[in-house]
Amino acid sequence: MKKAYNINQLRDYSCLFSRSEVNRWIDNDFDSVNLKIRRYDDKIAKTTYLKYLKSVYxxxxxxxxxxxxxxxxxxxxxxxxxxxxxxSIIFNEFRLGKAVADLVMFNGCSRVFEIKTLLDKESRLNSQLEEYKKIFNEIYLIIPNSKIETYKNYHESIGLIAYNQEKKEFLLVRKAIKNHSIDTDSIMKILHTKEYRNIVKEYYGEIPICNDFEQFNVCKKLIEEIPQEELSKLFIETMKQRKIFNRFSSNYKEFNQICLSLNLTDKQKEKLFINLNSTIVY
Structure with a gap:
C-alpha cells in the first residue's frame, strides 16, 4: 500500500464496487478490473481478482x-x-416518498440509517429526515468523526453514529429517541397489495368484501383506524416477511454491502466468488 494516491486513481478504484461491476463479475467479465490493473497496478505479482479487489478495498x-x-x-x-x-431484515437503498434511505433495519423496531460522508452535502438532509419521521421508530445519521458538532444541531431525537477513519470503527454519539407515530399515507406507498390486505386481516380478523378497484381505499381507511403503536408493530412484522437475502460472509466481508444491494442469492454469491478466485489475466 502506497503512502498517497492520486484522487483520480481513488475515484477509479471506488467505481469497482458498484452494482454494474459486480453483475459483470458474475458473468465472468473482468474487463473493467483489467483496465484498472493496466492503468495503475501493472507491476503486481500474479494473484487472483479476489485478492486484488480486497487490496483495493x-x-x-x-x-x-x-x-x-x-x-x-x-x-x-x-x-x-x-x-x-x-x-431481522436489512434493506439497502429503501425508497419512501422522494427520499431513498441508505440502510433500513426491521427487528423489534424500525430503524433508518442515513450516511453522510465528507463528500456529501447537507442540502437535502432536512427533507430526508422529514420523510423518515413518518415511518421509522428510530433515525440515525452515520457521520465522519470530524463532523459531530455540525450534525449535533439537528433535532435531538435523531441519533448520531460517528466513524473514525483512522481507527476504522464506529461510535454511538447519541441514541435516537423512539417514535411510535406512523403515517398511513406513507406506508400505503410502501406496502404491496398482499401486504396491506394482510395487515387488515391480522388486526380485524378478516378482509372486507370489495372489488379490486375499491380494496386500496377500503384497506387504507381501516388501517388509519389502527392505533399508532399497534400499526407500527404490524408494519415491522410485514416488512420482515419480504424476500431479502441477509446472509453475510466473514471471508468476503469487503463485498457484503454490494451483495445486499443486489439482493444476491446464495447460489449467485457462490458463482461470484468462484469467478473472483480466478487468476488475473490482463
Missing amino acids: KVLQKFYANEYVYKNEFLNQWLIKELGSEK
Missing part, C-alpha cells in the same frame, strides 16, 4: 472513505451483530 478504506466503505463497514461492524436470534 483497503486503499479506499484508508484514503477514500466513500459511501460504499461507510455502508459496508457499518454493516459488518454494527448491523450484522443485530441479526441474532430475533428475526
Whole structure:
C-alpha cells in the first residue's frame, strides 16, 4: 500500500464496487478490473481478482472513505451483530416518498440509517429526515468523526453514529429517541397489495368484501383506524416477511454491502466468488 494516491486513481478504484461491476463479475467479465490493473497496478505479482479487489478495498478504506466503505463497514461492524436470534431484515437503498434511505433495519423496531460522508452535502438532509419521521421508530445519521458538532444541531431525537477513519470503527454519539407515530399515507406507498390486505386481516380478523378497484381505499381507511403503536408493530412484522437475502460472509466481508444491494442469492454469491478466485489475466 502506497503512502498517497492520486484522487483520480481513488475515484477509479471506488467505481469497482458498484452494482454494474459486480453483475459483470458474475458473468465472468473482468474487463473493467483489467483496465484498472493496466492503468495503475501493472507491476503486481500474479494473484487472483479476489485478492486484488480486497487490496483495493483497503486503499479506499484508508484514503477514500466513500459511501460504499461507510455502508459496508457499518454493516459488518454494527448491523450484522443485530441479526441474532430475533428475526431481522436489512434493506439497502429503501425508497419512501422522494427520499431513498441508505440502510433500513426491521427487528423489534424500525430503524433508518442515513450516511453522510465528507463528500456529501447537507442540502437535502432536512427533507430526508422529514420523510423518515413518518415511518421509522428510530433515525440515525452515520457521520465522519470530524463532523459531530455540525450534525449535533439537528433535532435531538435523531441519533448520531460517528466513524473514525483512522481507527476504522464506529461510535454511538447519541441514541435516537423512539417514535411510535406512523403515517398511513406513507406506508400505503410502501406496502404491496398482499401486504396491506394482510395487515387488515391480522388486526380485524378478516378482509372486507370489495372489488379490486375499491380494496386500496377500503384497506387504507381501516388501517388509519389502527392505533399508532399497534400499526407500527404490524408494519415491522410485514416488512420482515419480504424476500431479502441477509446472509453475510466473514471471508468476503469487503463485498457484503454490494451483495445486499443486489439482493444476491446464495447460489449467485457462490458463482461470484468462484469467478473472483480466478487468476488475473490482463
